[in-house]
Amino acid sequence: MDKLENIEYLVVHHTGRKYDSPTFVKLRHKLLRGWENNGYHYMIGNGALFTEEGELYACRPEYYQGAHTKGYNDKSLSVSLIGNYDKAAPTNEQLITLCGVLTNKAREYNISIEKIVGHNELNNHEKTCPGKNIDMNQIRDIISTRLK
Numbered sequence: 466m467d468k469l470e471n472i473e474y475l476v477v478h479h480t481g482r483k484y485d486s487p488t489f490v491k492l493r494h495k496l497l498r499g500w501e502n503n504g505y506h507y508m509i510g511n512g513a514l515f516t517e518e519g520e521l522y523a524c525r526p527e528y529y530q531g532a533h534t535k536g537y538n539d540k541s542l543s544v545s546l547i548g549n550y551d552k553a554a555p556t557n558e559q560l561i562t563l564c565g566v567l568t569n570k571a572r573e574y575n576i577s578i579e580k581i582v583g584h585n586e587l588n589n590h591e592k593t594c595p596g597k598n599i600d601m602n603q604i605r606d607i608i609s610t611r612l613k
């Protein structure tokens with residue numbers, strides 16, 4: 466895995482599957498795509514069978530580039546919500562954890578608010594990731610009040 470030396474963006478994803486876990490993602494990414502590890506840096510549980518609702522899971526270490534957003538893997542950290550947010554709405558627990566980790570990483574790496582984005586705001590406009598029910602404007606509003 467290549468080293469991640471410069472973190473400019475925080476990118477939010479969803480896994481697209483209700484019943485999912487960091488281990489399942491790791492296996493899919495390894496076996497189906499040939500990657501060395503889970504492609505995401507962090508994942509957030511949804512409470513459906515395999516993960517705790519709102520629990521933050523550390524996956525790929527931050528000093529390695531992830532495999533999640535074409536063209537941005539060498540300059541971003543990734544956080545993936547377990548679940549499909551085209552179909553479901555995120556719970557408060559999940560949003561609290563998401564805003565918490567994004568706020569902490571924005572502070573740690575001095576990332577400006579407009580570079581905290583959903584996957585589909587970058588290079589994948591045909592996809593809905595992180596899901597139609599994830600309102601990135603609302604999430605940025607919450608984070609920007611905390612960063613002041």
Ligand SMILES: [Zn+2]
Binds near residue numbers: 479594595
């Ligand atoms: Zn994505």
